[in-house]
Amino acid sequence: MAFSGAGEAVGRMELGDHLCLPYAHADERRAVLLAYVRGGLAAGHKIVYVAERDSHDVLPDCLRPVPARLEPFADAEPPRPAALDPGRALESGRLVLRTAAEIAGATGGYDPDELMGLIATEIELALVQGYRGLRLTGERPLAWPGVPEPDGAAGATPGGTGAAGGAGGAGADAAALAGQEAAERFAACERRIAEVFRATRPQAMILCQFERCRLDAVRLEELESWHRARVRADDLYDDGRLRAAPLFGPPGLALSGRLDAATRAALDRVLALLPPGAGLVCLEMSGVTACDEEGLRRAVEAGRTSGGRQRQVLLRGVSPRLAGMLRDTGLERAPGVTIEELAR
Template sequence: MPAARTRVKPVGAMELGDHLALVFDNEEERRSIMAGYARDGVAAGHKVIYISDGVSAPEVLDWLLAARAEIAGPAADGAPVDLAEAMEAGHFVVRTAEETFLASGRFDPGASLQLMATEIDLALVQGYTGVRIAGEARFSLRRWPGTEQFGDFERMLDEIFMTTDLQAMAICQFDRRWFDEVRLAEVEASHMGRVRADDYYDDGSLRITPIFSPPGVALAGVVDAATRPAVAAVLESITTRTGLLCLDLGGLTACDPAGLRLLTGADGAGGPGGRGLLLRSVPDALHARLHADGLDDAPGVAIERSSG
């Protein structure tokens, strides 16, 4: 059945038939999402095709493997897939945009779509259960012959995903530092939605999601006796290169006293090794409780109150 429009989907929840945009301004975020996408694909028996903006296969592999060193958390640990082995076996393939889209000397939307269709058909014949395509879109800004039709290509591709039962999925990557807001709005309209990083934790009461600029996590829901162990596990497992961890609390609807102590590191669990904490978007009610408990001036903790 053809895929439906969505808004934002975690990369780990993507399904065959999805055509999503990754709009980013942070390399750590992009790296985390693409590493998960590739590993999940290989584990699912999919062929993974990565189309890079002129970067070689070994460089792309090294870049993806570095994802664990950026922000490590429970979702990044114990991954069963070795991307280096997958590349050697041909399950994970990297090609440049130039060799993929400009073999004839110019970018041709119709020919590019036919090439992708051929790749998908060949992979299915080879026994793969699906195909995952990831493409860096910055090549479209290089003014190569025909690249002014890149918007047409995205619209045509989206139409195919929306109207056919395609045994493939795709992520198109757009760097906000290169594409202006007008162009981004145009290309996003040619996708079913956006893709985001997977949650570290979500039990229906509390969701813990990685954030990347600044590095840390966003919490939404309730921190109580049932969810505190998950919060503690995530905080203990996360490492950042900056030595500063941001906790975005704008989505918290409730937090018990023990949870407040945990989030401020007052019990020793929140900030191991002298790591600083930035509590961002703290709701007024939560800030009042932090102040009442004397936790708003805890050593190494900075607080930014919600603007709402």
């Protein structure tokens, strides 16, 4: 599953936080990072973005606007003030791009103490410049052993040079050793950041990005252990009785709370947020605590768009009680509906 609704909403991050975004889908990453950057601009923070690629004046793809037809839940987003536009922030200096090679060179190849000194300098500079705090985020800058780099950059070192040699022999051994050393330096840096941020709560926050498909379960668990929490996209709706968080790949909603008469109007508003152009939508139901037949029917009928087109609906995390209701009412046989029950 690309996103389960677990974790801390990015909009609730505070100065002193060191969180991670282990994303599985480009839209998930984009939603979180745009909210992170826009939130920082609204709060008067300076944003420093560390990219793997060498570019100081080109906005990263994950912060660029896309056509509304490609943006999940585009209609749910209100118009944004120009002051919250990442492109304009880059031009004005409120958003600054650094490169992984640049950071590695300034810290002696990611020495933990040198890196903390660099972060402290960036915080001090932001405050001197009149900002209320600093927001840092970075693409995964260092290779894990055995994990292929994008665009054929396998074996890249923090300084941006590749291991010499072919796929076997001394070249492969050197690449493996470089990867192991990079992983150890990376682990030491993350642990050091976690220690400092827990102890001092500086006027900064850090959001580390990791692509899940490039990490096995053991490494992912290790990465997450160095951060206070995993971050997720902000809720689309929450009134204390019904909460809806976005899902990515396939697009959809993670529903929590009640789907009954008390939340009928809210449920209709929430379901209307489903992207109309998607041929498959997912409703994560594991957080549903109360549901009547009509609430279940409306969830099933989310497969029919306002224009009358039928699309596929995946009901995921369905409890045994809800599965029984679907069978008893015949809703499980509705066109285009697939049900995934919770593991017992």
